[in-house]
Amino acid sequence: MKRKIFTPRPDWQIEHHNIGFDYFNLPSADGSIYWSEGMAYEFTLQQIEQLEDAANELHQMCLHVVGDLILRGNYPDYFQLPNAAIPHIEQSWRENSAMLYGRFDFAYNGSQIKMLEYNADTPTGLLEASVAQWLWIEQVSGIANRDQFNSIHEDLIKRWKTILPRGSHLHFAACQEAGREDWGNLEYLMDTAYQANLQVSELSMENIGWDGNNFVDLKQRPIQNLFKLYPWEWIFEEAFAAHLSPRTQWIEPCWKMLLSNKAILVELWKRYPQHPLLLETHAFDPQQQPRTGKWVKKPILAREGANIHLLENGQDMGAASGSFYFDDYDKSGYVVQKWVDTPLFAGQLPTLGLWMVGHHCAGLSIREDCYDIIGNDAHFAAHYFVE
Template identity: 20%
Template structure:
């Protein structure tokens, strides 16, 4: 038996166990054991919050551009956010993130609704850790559910079937795409593609489900996605943030992002995640949810009683910059100031009555992100310390718990460990087991 469970991780599936530029392996040596009741609570809360977020997205779609502009949705994206999608869900694969306070309570701090990563860790790596260490896997069975869900997405793309053979035709494949030279994105994209192929209904599709790098794609004159072999895609999974994609141009200056989105609008292909996932992705969306849940008495309520109770208990007070009262700081509370399009902790500051308590010093050179005009404010959680075993020894830091969503259904759990309260690119993956 291997002395280090991390040696058992298949580098073909999980090539970023060792990451260039980092001395330590990405996974921690230890595994965190959680109670089944906590796993159940995380999934329950995530399911209820997703339902509430769906309602809030519908409010944004019905109430005109002002709501979307408040969320700093790029104006050029707004025309594409009213279109319904085949699954009638704003996000088909998403991930809620939670922090744990010093009393052991967890609080939702973010939803990754557009391009969530950590899929390999949750749906593959966690199983390897639990099997080797002889503990129960909280994600047991979730990979099969992922495969089934992806097969539903495949079938929703209306693949054609050959009358003569009964097989799915290959002229318009389901396309998986990312920039192949970014290791984590490439591995994640391939993992999801292979999971879609796993289901029995997809055993005969062969190259009806295929990968092509973003570098090798083109948008045809009618808006179709053109593959190098001359085929056009009937659906695309794209691991590239939509707020960045919309502004992409070719080296010749052509509006590649807009042309791509026009093709989607005119039903040339289906998109996974759908564009409206960007509404949830905006950091300011939580400020909108908080405001909708705290409307004056007598105002029509957006959320169910159950959703409202979960929002009040598990979300944090969150405000648009214009609505934030600086007296909250003077009263002794600490607040996080987040750029609306921040990623990997970049630009985040923690504010208290003495000014900036601390900020996140992040090298943003390699982080793909959109510049933000404004910030949102969220109550700061003083987190419960946690110790993890790494290649650099035992470190003290903080853990973040996460729950993936397959559409509206809670799924695999995931955790990461960071030496800092604001996790960034230096965070470790922390496997989870059940006590």
């Protein structure tokens, strides 16, 4: 794995705007912007195959854990699941309700892979991972025998066709006050569904109504199928939860609550101790004997690197660099995960995102930053591999 510098493409900003990637220039803490145009990470084909195999193996391990939890009806307290959610989790699993996509975050040094977490419910960064970096590799010059691990766009279209019959109406929703990144991802997913011959429409979660029998949109049309870029745990804090029924198919399905919760990392370690792809992870208990060595304390329900602290030999060393604090993410408990070093490239620490579409890995994306934690304003970097 190498970090390479390239000449920026002519009119690359226009290229981004043309595909709806109009948030490429969101500001970063170091004074630059979200998209890193003049650089990319280079891999070998063997490394790409290693990463792909790891993501597929981890996904199957996760599904096994979820299936086992549901079969036994045993949900450890550290998942902090709302009681009202459990019947819906179990029903959606038993009905084999289809998932669309997810993203693993990996630490990688060119040979050793360690899973950091699984963004299984509301991952973003999809448009840049699928279309924007593919355009980059098509247009950049000076790389012989290049390719990119990226079939995300085509695989999303194929996946929609397996989830819903041709011509089905699918609503897409996100929080009204969500940023441009969330709405850009939502609109991109709408486009892939449209290319899969589905009828699509968009609304905010706040504008979903209830007519006494069905969820409805602003035109009072029943919402039969809903993709929501909105966390399940928020749904169970709101009025939606009282009206959940089989009349609406939710994407992602409710069983994804178990995968998107960082407590799944604890269960993975219990079932696969010392697995080479896993980092040792335990539920955080402030009364427990301090653990030796370096650890990170992560909230079980959080996004964009929030509320992460470093622990050394049981001492809280404070917030990890790049993390921030948000009250809501402090409510549901924490896990502690063994620290893993990642290689430094020109002052940047990369985290690899491995994208699952359905049950197969479909591509790779990279976020990098000078901080320990990849937060909301970290940089997106394209990648390629050479044979």
